[in-house]
Each structure stands twice: as C-alpha cells, then as structure tokens.
Amino acid sequence: MKSLLEVFFTSLGGAVVVYYGVKLLLVTKMLYPKMWFPLPKSFFSSMGEWAVVTGASEGIGREYAFALAEQGMNVVIMSRTKATLEQLAKEIGEATSRTVKVLVADFTEDKVFGDIEEQLKDLNIGVLVNNVGMLPSNVPKRFLEDTDLDQMCKTLLPGMENRGKGVIINVSSGIACIPFPMYSLYAASKIFVERFSQGLQAEYKEKGMLIQAVTPFGVSTRMIGYQATDMVTLSPRDFVKSSLQYLRAGDRTYGSICHMFLGWLIRSTPRKILYADSVLNGLQEYVEKKQAKTRSISTLSVA
Template sequence: MSVVIMSRTKVRLDQVAKEIGDKTGQKVKVIVADFTKENVFSEIEDQLRDLDIGVLVNNVGMLPSYVPSRFLECAELEKTITKVINCNVKTLAKMCKIILPGMENRGRGVIVNVSSGVACIPFPLYTLYSASKVFVERFSQGLHAEYIDKGIIIQTVAPFGVSTRMAAYQQTNVVTLSPEDFVKSSLQYLRAGDKTHGSVCHAIMGWLLQSIPLKILHAESMLHNLRDYVKKKTALAASIAASPRATFENGRMK
C-alpha cells in the first residue's frame, strides 16, 4: 500500500518517507501538521480528499511531562490542557470524521487508535494524559460497535512500555519492547476485538494493575516511589545520551 505520514517535523517526515520508499518501492505522501494547534484539519482533509484510504492509524499523542507530577504542578498548565486535548482527543475524532465515510462507502477498512496501558485505572501523576487515553478507548469501542457490520475494524491498542522518544528510549527488555517488536506483536491481535494491549506481557501487566486495590496504588508512598523511579530513569537516559559513544539504531540505544 502507498502511505501518507503526518507529523509536525518536516525533516523527520522526509527522512522516514525516503526510508519507506527505498524499502518498499511504494509512494509516500508527507503532510506536515502540528496536532496541538487549532484548525489544522481543513488542509488535511483537502490533501486526502481524492485518496481511497483503507487503513488509518491514529498514533499521535503527547505526554505533558515524562516525570510524574501533580496536575497543578504542570508547567504552563492552561496551554498544556489545550495541547493535550487537541492532540490526544480532538485529533482522534477529527481524523475518524475525515476517513470513516470513505470506508463506509467501500464497505471495508481498518482504524487503529493507540491508547495507553495507564488508561486501565485512574493513574495519579499522569492524570491528564491517562484521562485523555480513556477517551481514545471509549470512543474507539463505541465506533467499533457502530461500524463492525459495515465491514470496518476499529481497534484500540493500549501498550505499556515501548522504547520510543516519549518513553526516553528506555532499554528494551521483556516488558519494554522496541517499536518494531511491539507492532509485529500487536498486529497479530487485529481481529481479536475492539481492544488489545498488543502483547502477552502487556496484557498480564494490565491484569495485574487492575487486580491491585486502588487504595494501595494511590497511596502517597507509592506515588513518591513512582516519581523517584522515573526521575532516576530519566537522569540515566540523559547521561547515556550525552555520552559521545551513545548511538540509536531502530529506536534502540546502543
């Protein structure tokens, strides 16, 4: 299939477009859009108007702060609220509005909406982010029920650890997967229903997290330990990245 890729950084988009084109021989269309901004969708709709889009992947998202923080401690809170809602919530609904009519007319299509494992419980210190991902899940599940009889699969994928820029390129292990490995795993569950965690280990993590009483998970000591853990991980990743020997290959730190 030919591909349309959208993000806010043209240099990075052009690089990825070249890689896809060189590897697959398919056409790649680049659309530059900052989904944290207002009123970006009319231009996107114009550029997609004549294309028969069979697969839509809504993977855009932003984390207000990698280091856990209380809601009122977030820097530039008013702007952050707007950006998170625009990027994580509004974009999802708008892109489905643009793409879904064509899928309905053709009687087939796939929409994959990327949520997060943290949406499975109320998640303090990532409150705004996790709440936005709850919207992704409920919206996707509702749409799936509405359009499954039209031949359209609409699925939420809710991963936990994936070694991406948003996760400070954490070292991969049994729990934290590389983007490539996670995609290969999650695509196996495309027909498994309206929601998947994308891998067996992430499904187990979701089950464990929901099994622990919230009184324990929300205890002040647990929140304090979570914050300290992420701060240490962030500092370690920053120090390694600053080393002249550190390189990245396919999302993995070497």
C-alpha cells in the same frame, strides 16, 4: 437424594470451573495470536491502496508506517516536522518500494483538518492509524495535560463506509485501565480514546469496518525519554509487530502479552496500595532514575 444445599454448591462449583476455564482459554488465545487471529497476507492492501498514519515522524507512528508499507500499502505520513518526515519517506521508499506522501500537519491548529481533507480526498484510503498524542512531561507529575484529537476518523470514515471495508487503529494507553494518579489527565484523555474507538466499532462493525483501540504501557519513544528496553518497555518496532498480530482480537488490545499481564496486575492490585504516597513517590523516583541512566548511557555512547 441430594439435599438442595448440595445441589446448590455442586452447581456453583461447576459454574466456577467453567468460568475460569473460559478465562484460561482466552489467555491461551492471547499467547498464540497467529493461530487464533490469523491475517491473510493481502489483508491490509485489500482494505485500500493507501494507509494514513498521524504522529508518524518517530516512535510508534514511524513503525506503523513502515509495517503497513511492508504489507504492500502506500503510506501518508503526518506530523509537524517536515525534515523528519521527508527522511522517513525516503527510508520507507528505499526499503519497500512503496509510495510515501508527506503531509506536514500541526494538530493543535483548528484549520488543520480542512487542509488534510483536501489533500486526501482523491486517495483510496483503507487504513488509518491515529497516533497523535502528547505527554507534557516524561516524569509523572501531580498534574498533567494531554490533547487527543479524533477528527481524522470523521475525515476518513465516510470513504471507508462507502467501500464497506477499512481499518482504524486508535493508539490509547495502558494506564487508562484504572484512574491513574500522577498521570491523571493523560489517563483520562486516553480512556476517552478507548471508549470512542469501541463505540465506533460497535456502530460500524456491520459495515465491514475494523476499529481497534491499542493500549500499550511502556514503549521506548521520546515521550518516555527513550528508556532502555526490557520485558516491559518494548521498542516501537517490536510493539507494532506484536500489536498487528492482535488486530482481530477485539475492539481493544494491549498489543503484547507482557503489557496484558501488566494490565491484569495493576487492575488486581488493591487501590489503597496503588494510591499510597509511598508507591506514587516510588514511581516518580523510579522513572527519574531510569531516565537518568538512559541519558548517561547516551552520553557515554556519544563520547
């Protein structure tokens, strides 16, 4: 008869194998999102006739607007820059034949949401992409500020709830996976976006809503100085295309395999190493050099 100790260690070993087997299965699911999280071709258009994208004039917001129009939705695009929005509306209309409504909105003004609600009240809105966000400095600093607004959810949720369906994508950031030095306040504000989004999903999931926080790391936009794309820094189009494949993967996603592994690596690295002055200074120098290289290439291209 086996001793109690043998039974204990056998059971423990079995539990460890099962635990890591499940972990491996979850990783496998992330590698094949089209197989594990399929979306019907008419999924987005079935949510409603219109999609709303904030911060849509460039970068990630622009690509979400294009992607949703390509999925058969009419799109409301918002930002502060009217000329850029009108040009984007023209491009989306010509490429997809969908209707695009331009709405100039400065989200730093208190009265902006009343104006937005008035202009959207008659639209059947099925998808909201909350992409408004500002990074005050392209290069990491010791003190950063960021403002993220959640009033768009408050404006559009009631209509989605009444119809019993809708999609809200809240764009957070991968650096919110840990307390992140050099981006302290920015990372803190983004964890708010993530937790807020997850809380909403818990509240409204049973009412047919799909609310997800998307948490990318590097995406080549103006926010990070249009850094050159590579395995980690994705183009906005590639990131949005990838992230939409994970729409049914849960209430939070990195949006791409490479960013998922980067998040795992950061979370697995001892904080004493991540927070060492040499590492923080190295991060700052790396970003500065990468942006200088990008500017140099741009200058040569213009010349």
